[in-house]
Amino acid sequence: xxxxxxxxxxxxxxxxxxxxxxxxxxxxxxxxxxxxxxxxxxxxxxxxxxxxxxxxxxxxxxxxxxxxxxxxxxxxxxxxxxxxxxxxxxxxxxxxxxxxxxxxxxxxxxxxxxxxxxxxxxxxxxxxxxxxxxxxxxxxxxxxxxxxxxxxxxxxxxxxxxxxxxxxxxxxxxxxxxxxxxxxxxxxxxxxxxxxxxxxxxxxxxxxxxxxxxxxxxxxxxxxxxxxxxxxxxxxxxxxxxxxxxxxxxxxxxxxxxxxxxxxxxxxxxxxxxxxxxxxxxxxxxxxxxxxxxxxxxxxxxxxxxxxxxxxxxxxxxxxxxxxxxxxxxxxxxxxxxxxxxxxxxxxxxxxxxxxxxxxxxxxxxxxxxxxxxxxxxxxxxxxxxxxxxxxxxxxxxxxxxxxxxxxxxxxxxxxxxxxxxxxxxxxxxxxxxxxxxxxxxxxxxxxxxxxxxxxxxxxxxxxxxxxxxxxxxxxxxxxxxxxxxxxxxxxxxxxxxxxxxxxxxxxxxxxxxxxxxxxxxxxxxxxxxxxxxxxxxxxxxxxxxxxxxxxxxxxxxxxxxxxxxxxxxxxxxxxxxxxxxxxxxxxxxxxxxxxxxxxxxxxxxxxxxxxxxxxxxxxxxxxxxxxxxxxxxxxxxxxxxxxxxxxxxxxxxxxxxxxxxxxxxxxxxxxxxxxxxxxxxxxxxxxxxxxxxxxxxxxxxxxxxxxxxxxxxxxxxxxxxxxxxxxxxxxxxxxxxxxxxxxxxxxxxxxxxxxxxxxxxxxxxxxxxxxxxxxxxxxxxxxxxxxxxxxxxxxxxxxxxxxxx
Numbered sequence: 001x002x003x004x005x006x007x008x009x010x011x012x013x014x015x016x017x018x019x020x021x022x023x024x025x026x027x028x029x030x031x032x033x034x035x036x037x038x039x040x041x042x043x044x045x046x047x048x049x050x051x052x053x054x055x056x057x058x059x060x061x062x063x064x065x066x067x068x069x070x071x072x073x074x075x076x077x078x079x080x081x082x083x084x085x086x087x088x089x090x091x092x093x094x095x096x097x098x099x100x101x102x103x104x105x106x107x108x109x110x111x112x113x114x115x116x117x118x119x120x121x122x123x124x125x126x127x128x129x130x131x132x133x134x135x136x137x138x139x140x141x142x143x144x145x146x147x148x149x150x151x152x153x154x155x156x157x158x159x160x161x162x163x164x165x166x167x168x169x170x171x172x173x174x175x176x177x178x179x180x181x182x183x184x185x186x187x188x189x190x191x192x193x194x195x196x197x198x199x200x201x202x203x204x205x206x207x208x209x210x211x212x213x214x215x216x217x218x219x220x221x222x223x224x225x226x227x228x229x230x231x232x233x234x235x236x237x238x239x240x241x242x243x244x245x246x247x248x249x250x251x252x253x254x255x256x257x258x259x260x261x262x263x264x265x266x267x268x269x270x271x272x273x274x275x276x277x278x279x280x281x282x283x284x285x286x287x288x289x290x291x292x293x294x295x296x297x298x299x300x301x302x303x304x305x306x307x308x309x310x311x312x313x314x315x316x317x318x319x320x321x322x323x324x325x326x327x328x329x330x331x332x333x334x335x336x337x338x339x340x341x342x343x344x345x346x347x348x349x350x351x352x353x354x355x356x357x358x359x360x361x362x363x364x365x366x367x368x369x370x371x372x373x374x375x376x377x378x379x380x381x382x383x384x385x386x387x388x389x390x391x392x393x394x395x396x397x398x399x400x401x402x403x404x405x406x407x408x409x410x411x412x413x414x415x416x417x418x419x420x421x422x423x424x425x426x427x428x429x430x431x432x433x434x435x436x437x438x439x440x441x442x443x444x445x446x447x448x449x450x451x452x453x454x455x456x457x458x459x460x461x462x463x464x465x466x467x468x469x470x471x472x473x474x475x476x477x478x479x480x481x482x483x484x485x486x487x488x489x490x491x492x493x494x495x496x497x498x499x500x501x502x503x504x505x506x507x508x509x510x511x512x513x514x515x516x517x518x519x520x521x522x523x524x525x526x527x528x529x530x531x532x533x534x535x536x537x538x539x540x541x542x543x544x545x546x547x548x549x550x551x552x553x554x555x556x557x558x559x560x561x562x563x564x565x566x567x568x569x570x571x572x573x574x575x576x577x578x579x580x581x582x583x584x585x586x587x588x589x590x591x592x593x594x595x596x597x598x599x600x601x602x603x604x605x606x607x608x609x610x611x612x613x614x615x616x617x618x619x620x621x622x623x624x625x626x627x628x629x630x631x632x633x634x635x636x637x638x639x640x641x642x643x644x645x646x647x648x649x650x651x652x653x654x655x656x657x658x659x660x661x662x663x664x665x666x667x668x669x670x671x672x673x674x675x676x677x678x679x680x681x682x683x684x685x686x687x688x689x690x691x692x693x694x695x696x697x698x699x700x701x702x703x704x705x706x707x708x709x710x711x712x713x714x715x716x717x718x719x720x721x722x723x724x725x726x727x728x729x730x731x732x733x734x735x736x737x738x739x740x741x742x743x744x745x746x747x748x749x750x751x752x753x754x755x756x757x758x759x760x761x762x763x764x765x766x767x768x769x770x771x772x773x774x775x776x777x778x779x780x781x782x783x784x785x786x787x788x789x790x791x792x793x794x795x796x797x798x799x800x801x802x803x804x805x806x
Contacts, residue, residue: 025069028549031061035081035468035490038064040437043129046082048075049470049491056555057533057542060492060502081468081490085130090461091121095139095426111145111182111273117456126396126435127465133433136458138385138418138451139426145182145273147228148172148374151257153281154189154217156210156246161280164368166242169235172371179378186228186268187239190257191219192247193286193314195294199247209246217243221314222257224306228269251284256300258336259320260311262328264304270332272455274382277329278374280339280363284347291318302328326355330388335453337377339363339370356388357381357453381453386417387429390448395439396462398447401430438466506537522556533557554580567595595619605633630691630712638711644696647672647719651708652700655721659700672710672717683709683720703728 030041038047046067053063053075065073067082096114118137126132152158152165169185176183192198199219200209210216226238261268261277291297300320305313320328329336336358338348345362352358359380361373389398400415402408404427410417418427431449439445442464450457470490479488486495486504495504506516520528520535528535532552533542542552550562559580567573572583576594585594597620605612611622615634624634637643650669652659655676661668677683684693693711700706704727709720 025066025549027065028062028544030064031544032064033060034492034494035064035471036438036466039081039083039468040128040466043127046070046080047468047470047490048073048080050075050079051491053079053491054502055553057529057540057553057557057559058551059541059544062551063490063492079491081470083127083465083468085127085132085465086125087132087134088123089119089121089134090123092119094118095137096141097139098141098143108182111271114141114144115456116141116144116454117451117458119458120456121459121461123461123463124433125463125465126433128435128437131432131434134431136387136429136431136449137426138429140382140385140421140423142423143180143182145184145271146176146180146276146378147184147186147269147271147273148176148276148278149186149188149228149261149268150278150280151188151190151254151261153191153252153254153283154242154245155191155252155283156214156216156244157282158280159244161282161363162239162242162244164370165280166240167236168370169232169239172374173232175371175375182230182273184228184230184269184271185226185232185235186224187226187235188222188224188257188261188268189220189242190222190252190254191245192249192253193221193256193291193294193296194219195296195315197293198249198253198286210244215243217245219245219247220310221253222260222311224260224264224267224309227267228271251286251290252281253314253319254279254281254285255287255319255325256311256314258325259300259302259328260304260306262325262332262334263302264306265332267304267306267309270334274453275332275334275455276337276374276378276381277334278337278339278370280370282341282344282363284344285351286319288319288321288324300324322351322354329355330452333450333453333455335359335381337361337374337381339373339377356386357384382423383421384417384419385421385427386452387431387449388416388452389450392447393439393445393462395436396445396447397434397436399432399434401432403428403430433460433462435462435464438464440464442466501537502539520556522558529557530554532560565593567591567593591619603633605635628692631717636712636717638692638694643694643710644698647710648696648698651696651719651721652698652706655708655723656700656706656725672719675718675720676723677720678723680707680722683707683722684711689713700725 025044026042027038027045030037030045032038032041032045032047035047035049038045041064044066045064048063048065048070053073054060067080070080071077093115095116095118096109098109098114116139119134122134124132124134150165150168152162154162172185173183195201199205206218208214208216209219225242226235229235258277258279288299294315296315296318298317300317302320302324305311305317336355338352338358338360340348340360340363342362345360348360352360359377361377363370363373387400392398400411402410402415402418404410404418405420405422405425408418416429421427439462444464445462447460447462448457449460468490474489476488478484479486479493481488482493482495482504483499483501485499486493488494493502493504495501498508500506500508516538517528517535519538520533520540522530529540529542530552533540535541540555540557542554542557545551545562547562551560553559553561561578561580562571563581564572564578564583571578572585573589573591573593573595575589575597576583576585578584583592583594585591588598590596590598596618599620600610600617602620603610603617603622607613610617611624612629612634614626614629615622615624617623622632622634624630626634628637628640630636630638649659649661650665650672651674653661653665654669654674657665683695686693689711691711691713693709696708696710698706698708702725704725706725707722711718
């Protein structure tokens with residue numbers, strides 16, 4: 001191979017690695033060998049059965065592609081196998097609109113005649129990856145019949161509770177008649193497995209397990225005392241005859257009883273109506289595995305074992321597991337109400353979270369509040385509808401979306417339920433079923449959807465589209481087109497085992513021969529199929545690329561659809577097809593990379609002239625010949641007079657949020673890119689860019705100046721603006737006030753000093769005058785008759801004597 005070609009290939013390989021194409025579609029990735037495999041690959045996949053569709057070097061699997069891609073590659077629309085899924089509603093009985101009637105109702109419908117869910121039966125034809133949706137309507141019927149079975153713990157600790165339950169029948173009947181005119185009630189009791197260590201097996205304790213003089217009945221596991229009946233007095237009578245029993249350990253065998261109540265439908269008398277099970281106890285429960293304490297290791301079989309209304313296999317089967325109970329309660333549409341004492345509320349709350357459509361109520365110490373508890377729990381359970389489906393076949397998925405009361409819409413995990421539903425309310429669900437591949441080898445499957453706690457259900461028959469119509473019609477076995485070694489179907493040969501080739505003309509044992517390889521070399525080259533494929537039966541079958549959108553083709557796999565010129569990182573500029581390493585451009589495009597538009601409409605100026613008469617249009621872009629003009633249509637002149645005034649208001653509103661266009665700035669002033677700078681020295685200078693830059697200085701309404709530049713960079717307009725306004729500085733108040741105050745103070749001090757100085761001068765003059773007058777004054781004491789000398793003289797009489805004596 002020529003060195004130049006090698007280098008080009010390497011560069012293209014690096015380019016493709018650095019600029020990967022989008023991932024290919026699932027149809028090509030499936031590498032389908034026949035039409036059935038193709039349509040299972042995805043919902044968008046189609047198979048071209050046109051005989052002359054494949055080009056030289058293309059593998060059989062390239063008949064499978066997205067439908068639009070097959071059309072682009074030349075496959076006739078009528079020759080594309082693309083089956084679609086469908087749905088049929090088989091049974092669509094309308095939901096019942098029924099009102100509760102007081103008194104005797106003559107035409108009262110039977111429970112099985114009441115419809116709360118619509119439709120009732122559908123058939124869906126599913127194709128892989130193609131969802132099928134349908135709407136389901138649910139409406140709570142008014143006056144719907146109710147069956148309630150009261151299951152009570154009769155261990156000794158429930159002695160006082162039994163007294164209150166004895167009158168439960170008629171009282172509960174009266175309350176439930178407010179909800180439904182068709183109410184049945186039943187009663188059952190349980191204690192514990194009749195083996196050690198759950199009870200004492202001594203003969204006396206088996207007769208009377210209670211201590212002292214208490215008269216108790218023999219211990220038992222579960223007893224159906226009264227099957228469901230509409231006679232409340234019979235309930236009171238039979239329950240009134242019941243006696244307390246006893247056991248040794250604290251947890252009770254209630255799970256055994258619940259299992260029998262759930263699976264013994266005939267013995268209990270369950271009807272196909274709303275089924276409620278009230279489970280009343282003041283203790284915990286045993287579950288699967290606890291039976292080992294009594295030597296019981298066989299798992300609970302989930303079957304009915306009542307003889308004479310007594311569970312007879314408690315010593316043989318272990319307690320059921322919680323999951324087992326959940327399954328049986330759900331299968332039999334039983335909603336459970338746990339009426340338990342406050343002490344065991346947390347335990348049964350956790351159990352409630354594991355059992356759908358169940359509720360927990362707090363039972364008083366003597367069960368005096370049991371009626372209110374049942375009514376409240378029933379209202380809570382009936383106000384919520386939750387859809388559940390049976391086990392789905394592998395590869396089938398189902399999604400729910402609910403439209404609940406007051407316009408509430410839920411999807412995903414919450415899409416299967418609606419809350420706060422009242423009697424007569426109607427809610428809608430949109431259910432989508434999707435399959436992947438061909439589940440169950442194409443055999444039909446049936447799934448069921450039902451609201452938990454209700455007997456009604458929707459039956460959905462699933463049919464899977466695994467083959468094309470052409471695989472059933474016009475199939476020729478041992479066709480001459482396939483050298484009698486294969487079946488001709490859907491426009492191609494499906495070779496028998498051991499045969500290969502497009503026409504099944506070769507044996508798989510004779511594939512690798514020199515003679516066959518020679519026909520796969522181009523121009524006697526040493527490369528087989530240009531190193532881009534394999535020689536199969538003397539014909540090149542081109543290998544696949546990691547990206548299924550990229551293909552090799554040609555007799556020797558010398559062509560491809562990905563090594564063409566690119567523009568803007570797009571193959572053939574996104575305006576053409578790559579065929580054998582050359583771009584085939586779309587209309588109105590030209591160039592090696594189809595990047596030159598022949599459309600001159602993008603060059604038209606507002607005056608309808610090409611490039612405003614100041615340039616020429618090249619590949620849809622104006623090349624301006626007048627250096628003063630710029631822009632996409634040579635209409636912009638950044639250095640022409642009036643540019644600054646033209647853009648002043650827009651620059652002002654975008655940069656500073658002021659001006660006349662402040663309110664319409666976003667709509668009218670988004671035509672340029674705004675760049676802010678710190679000061680005027682940072683503004684672009686004329687020599688900084690290869691295009692003209694206009695410097696502008698404008699003044700706003702506050703006499704502040706702002707500075708900016710305007711330029712057109714190819715097709716973009718750029719404005720650089722100084723982010724601070726240059727406003728004239730106002731008077732500085734503080735120095736002025738300080739100066740005035742200081743001036744007043746200084747003037748005052750000066751005046752005080754002057755006054756003081758004048759006073760000193762004046763005083764001195766007055767003193768001097770006084771002194772002068774004093775000196776000039778002459779007083780004549782004789783002339784004043786009242787003058788008296790201020791000098792007094794005294795003579796000591798002894799003065800002088802002492803001197804004489806001495």
